[in-house]
Amino acid sequence: MEDGLPVCDAVSTKIKNYIGGQLVEPNNDRWLDNYEPATGQVYSQVPDSDASDIDAAVAAATEAFQGWSQLPGGQRAGHLHRVANQIDQHFDELVKLESRDNGKPESLCRAVDIPRSSINLRFFAGLIEGYASESHAMPDAINYTLRQPLGAVGCISPWNLPLYLFTWKIAPALAAGNCVVAKPSEVTPMSAFRFSELCIAAGLPPGVLNIVHGSGTETGNAIVEHPGIKAISFTGGTKTGRTIAAKIAPTFKKYALELGGKNPNIIFADCDYEQMMETTLRSSFANQGQICLCGSRVIVERKIYDRFRKDFVERTKMLKVGDPTESDTNLGAIVSKPHYEKIMSCIELAREEGGTILCGGHSAQINGRCAEGYFIQPTVIEGLPSSCRTNQEEIFGPVVTLQPFDTVDEAIDLANDTEYGLSSSVWTSNIKRGHEVAHRIESGVVWINCWLVRDLRTPFGGMKQSGVGREGGLEALRFWTEPKNVCVKYL
Ligand code: NDP
Numbered sequence: 001m002e003d004g005l006p007v008c009d010a011v012s013t014k015i016k017n018y019i020g021g022q023l024v025e026p027n028n029d030r031w032l033d034n035y036e037p038a039t040g041q042v043y044s045q046v047p048d049s050d051a052s053d054i055d056a057a058v059a060a061a062t063e064a065f066q067g068w069s070q071l072p073g074g075q076r077a078g079h080l081h082r083v084a085n086q087i088d089q090h091f092d093e094l095v096k097l098e099s100r101d102n103g104k105p106e107s108l109c110r111a112v113d114i115p116r117s118s119i120n121l122r123f124f125a126g127l128i129e130g131y132a133s134e135s136h137a138m139p140d141a142i143n144y145t146l147r148q149p150l151g152a153v154g155c156i157s158p159w160n161l162p163l164y165l166f167t168w169k170i171a172p173a174l175a176a177g178n179c180v181v182a183k184p185s186e187v188t189p190m191s192a193f194r195f196s197e198l199c200i201a202a203g204l205p206p207g208v209l210n211i212v213h214g215s216g217t218e219t220g221n222a223i224v225e226h227p228g229i230k231a232i233s234f235t236g237g238t239k240t241g242r243t244i245a246a247k248i249a250p251t252f253k254k255y256a257l258e259l260g261g262k263n264p265n266i267i268f269a270d271c272d273y274e275q276m277m278e279t280t281l282r283s284s285f286a287n288q289g290q291i292c293l294c295g296s297r298v299i300v301e302r303k304i305y306d307r308f309r310k311d312f313v314e315r316t317k318m319l320k321v322g323d324p325t326e327s328d329t330n331l332g333a334i335v336s337k338p339h340y341e342k343i344m345s346c347i348e349l350a351r352e353e354g355g356t357i358l359c360g361g362h363s364a365q366i367n368g369r370c371a372e373g374y375f376i377q378p379t380v381i382e383g384l385p386s387s388c389r390t391n392q393e394e395i396f397g398p399v400v401t402l403q404p405f406d407t408v409d410e411a412i413d414l415a416n417d418t419e420y421g422l423s424s425s426v427w428t429s430n431i432k433r434g435h436e437v438a439h440r441i442e443s444g445v446v447w448i449n450c451w452l453v454r455d456l457r458t459p460f461g462g463m464k465q466s467g468v469g470r471e472g473g474l475e476a477l478r479f480w481t482e483p484k485n486v487c488v489k490y491l
Helices: 049-072 073-089 090-104 106-129 162-175 188-200 216-225 236-252 272-289 301-320 337-351 408-416 431-440 475-480
Strands: 017-019 023-025 031-036 041-047 135-137 141-150 152-156 177-181 209-211 232-235 254-258 262-267 295-301 356-359 379-382 399-405 423-429 443-448 480-488
Touching: 017 049, 017 152, 017 188, 031 090, 041 475, 049 141, 049 152, 049 177, 049 209, 049 337, 073 090, 073 106, 073 162, 090 106, 090 162, 090 188, 090 295, 106 475, 152 162, 152 216, 152 356, 162 177, 162 188, 162 232, 162 475, 177 216, 188 209, 216 236, 232 236, 236 254, 262 272, 262 408, 272 295, 272 399, 272 423, 295 301, 295 408, 295 423, 301 356, 301 379, 301 399, 337 356, 337 379, 337 399, 399 408, 408 431, 423 431, 431 443, 475 480
Parallel strands: 152 177, 152 232, 177 209, 232 254, 262 295, 262 423, 295 399, 379 399, 423 443
Antiparallel strands: 017 023, 017 209, 031 041, 135 141, 141 480, 356 379
């Protein structure tokens, strides 16, 4: 026991829903198996919740909203800081738990996932304390804009950065005064479950946050369709986003969708070569390539194409695919067997389309406890046209393609030649050209001479088929509130 609460017992944990401040089993007593990707073994059970559990969660959130929305922002911020303190106090445990549930290296959880989860809460706690709305003065009247919370709202998050993206959604929603019904991915439910225990330990008022586990098609859909839910924030695949948008459209609920990507990484010959190479390895293969911001199409100026290909392939071959618990592992396991099979079929498709596999292209056999796990060698492919499926469809795994270009126009044409528009990277020492490409490229986020450098105040999201709306900073607080203009005539 820690904090008087049960600690997740890895082998036989039955994950529980968190509704109205209580940890409860699903009403229907149905459960799904939760796998450890590195071993391929079932190690816990996830509630397979249905609409009745969502009804209970929405009722709890609606009731809690009266009190929570009336608290001064500073008091809500205090609650978020206390939950963040719990994350910090249980840091090592959360690192191990997230790595085990997702398959990603513990080192990545330690450097990125868990610290960022706590930072998300603290960032929006700070932002709400300083949040002010607008006023517009007229000669004889003044307008002021109230930004009021919406009520009970829904947050649906994916498996690739489980606690990181979960907190990224719920923190601004709660800070703005809403009460939340959240569903983590059924594939990686464990850190959200532990988070619910930490919320109890932190004294978060009952019903302010409710976490309901289950499948997307039943539990997630029940959140989307519930009439008591006033807005939906969703991060996941473009196909799922389209289904959700179609369901929401006739109800006029607010929605924000953070969807898939097929991000270009444009490399000019005049770049800082070593910095580019080191970062390109990360942007290609971090988290086994399962970050929506990973650069999966590496577009290289022909002048340095041969040198780049040789060095990149050499360095990729040196990456260690292995047990996520080992400190020198660069790539851990793919998140699930179905996703592993999907990535392998994409590699097969690349072969059929005529691509040359420069390295990888097959699974990685890890001996010992990970012998049954889902591991794939980082894979580099060349020789494919921009129009082929391999260069058009999101793979979301450790697979990148190389394409050469000769001119800036050609680089931009290649970069923009997909239905996606999430993020891009540009490598050049020519500042004018860097800005030019940033202006002409179709993506919501552009990095010049870097990747994944994040300032949480900036707007985050995609254009085209990569999403609708923006998260981050004031954009998030605006999404989670309804503006109401009040006009007072004083003459
Ligand atoms: P999915 O779209 O399959 O699922 C995302 C979430 O939605 C999960 O919680 C899922 O539940 C749930 N869900 C699935 N179907 C429905 C439905 N019909 N109604 C409501 N909820 C539903 O995505 P993945 O989990 O596979 O995540 C990977 C995708 O997420 C990639 O495409 C990636 O690019 C994208 N992504 C985008 C980011 C961005 O910021 N733009 C960031 C991170 C990832 P369950 O898993 O239980 O089925």
